[in-house]
Amino acid sequence: MLNSLWQQPAVRHALILFVLLRLFLSGWAMAAQLASPVPLEADEVVRPYLNQPILNDGAAGLLLGPWQRFDALHYTRIAAEGYSHPEDSVFPPLYPVLMRGLGGLFGGSHAAHLAAGIIISNIALLGLLILLHKVGSDLLGEKHASRLLVYFALFPTSFFLFAPYTESLFLLFTLASLWLAFRHDQFEWAGVLGLLAALTRLTGWVLVVPLAYHYWERYLGNGKWKIDPIGGWSPRLIRKAAAVFLPGLGLLLFLLYRTWLGLPPLGNIYAEYWFQRTGFPGTDLLRATQGMFGLGTGRVGELTLWFDFFITWLLLITTIWALFRWRQRLGWGLYAAMLLLFMLLPSSEFKPLYSFSRYALAFFPTFFLLALWGENGKIHRLILYPSLLLYLYFSAQFFIWGWVA
Known part of the structure; x- marks a missing residue:
């Protein structure tokens, strides 16, 4: 049975890519923290551990500590305490409930909940990569499916798919839902x-x-x-x-x-x-433009802001393409359009376009288009090389408590 699974291109390509990236990120996290050690104390502004234990010793410190960042700590707190903190109540319950259930088998500690989140996300990611290859093979052809998988897995914020975040689980449910209906x-x-x-x-x-x-x-x-x-x-x-x-x-x-x-x-x-309110769609694009050139009161001159701005326009262009140039599969375009509209509704003077580069992972039509474009060798290199460099930089920043998305 295992041999028959291995013979399937989707399983083989997904598994190889998953294992290589999983091993690489574990080593890269250690290297990043050796080069720039994380302070041992919490800071509610730049290192908000949310009054949870800091994992910095032994195996837990090496394997779990680098992933103990930002939203992951909200999920572990919900897993342990429910919605006792109002700010946590913007996160739906399924992921932390699963963390609590699996983490309870390992004692229910903070480390157990964090490890459970990583396990859930990684299993979901492997399933997502297999399914994405199958979808890509059917929609684009097998020769494009492997390229699609590489572009997706090496997108600059794709390391979040390994983190105790909802990304992998949400994307697996979403892609499977669309595929079961459309196909x-x-x-x-x-x-x-x-x-x-x-x-x-x-x-x-x-x-x-x-x-x-x-x-x-x-x-x-x-x-x-x-x-x-x-x-x-x-x-x-x-x-x-x-x-x-x-x-x-x-x-x-x-x-x-x-x-x-x-x-x-x-x-x-x-x-x-x-720091977000519902506004007119696209307001944050104007605010981001100001911040990119040192104006405004929030994100000013940040590399992540420039990248979020670029990604927003990429999503706009590819969504329009999916709506008007891929009419035979309009459902994918409608999905992307609704998702983009929902993302553009929030408006923030302090943090315009916050996390757009991470949310971009949900735009499957964008990756379909990139895979088609990448058949051209020059475009392939133009997509892959900057993506890989940013993947290395952003993941290292995340591991040392630098904000990415």
């Missing part, structure tokens, strides 16, 4: 996975739009603007239609749970603790 018409399972995606990250609800579009295209009037299926409604079609809205139900359940706990509305939490 196999399995709307029930697509809806369930979309619900899990929405319980993993707030943006999971946007899956309702591409799933609904594909359902309409597949079953309602042969793609014409009708709401009645040819031959009438059947229990099977009604069941599939209901499944389309499960990602939205995931968001609704999370909001109701927060209300039941007596927590303030999400908008209030984002404004008070995360």
Whole structure:
């Protein structure tokens, strides 16, 4: 059985890439911290451990300590204490619940929860890479699928896929949901996975739009603007239609749970603790432009700001391409468009375009397009070499408590 799995290009390529990067990042993290040792004490501004133990000794310090950063500490705190801190309540519960469950098998300590998060993320990442190769082979052809995998795995912020963040789990649920609907018409399972995606990250609800579009295209009037299926409604079609809205139900359940706990509305939490308010889409692009040239009051002149600005335009261009040039697979473009709109709604004077380079990992159509473009040798090098250099720099910054995304 193992030999038959190894013969599958998706499994073989994904596993090789996963193992190489996993081993490399472990060594790179040690090297980064040797070159620039992390102070042993917490700092609530630049090293906010959120009153949790600092892992800097022994095996835990070597293997877990470099990943004990930023959002990972919010997830471990939720795993241990639930939503006892209001600022944590912007994170949906599924990932920390899984951390708590798996971490409980190892004693339920902070280190156990962190290790559980890393295990969950890494298993999800391996599954994601295998699935992405399969999707790429079907949509683009096998010769492009391996390039797609390399571009995705070596994107400058892809090291977050190994971290105890929601990235890998959310992307696995999302890609599987879209693929089951678009390729196999399995709307029930697509809806369930979309619900899990929405319980993993707030943006999971946007899956309702591409799933609904594909359902309409597949079953309602042969793609014409009708709401009645040819031959009438059947229990099977009604069941599939209901499944389309499960990602939205995931968001609704999370909001109701927060209300039941007596927590303030999400908008209030984002404004008070995360310095973000809902604004006109694209406002942060203007603020980022000012900050890039030393103006404004927030992020000023940072490399990460320049990169986030570049990535935002890359996402805009590739999303427009997916909507208007890839009409035969419009569902992918609708997914990217809804995701981008949701990301552009928050506005912040202090941190415009915050974390856009990490959120870009969810834009599968962008990576599809890059894989197609990369068939040209010059473009391939133009994509791969800067990406690899930034991957090394950003991951090292993350390991020494430098903000990346």
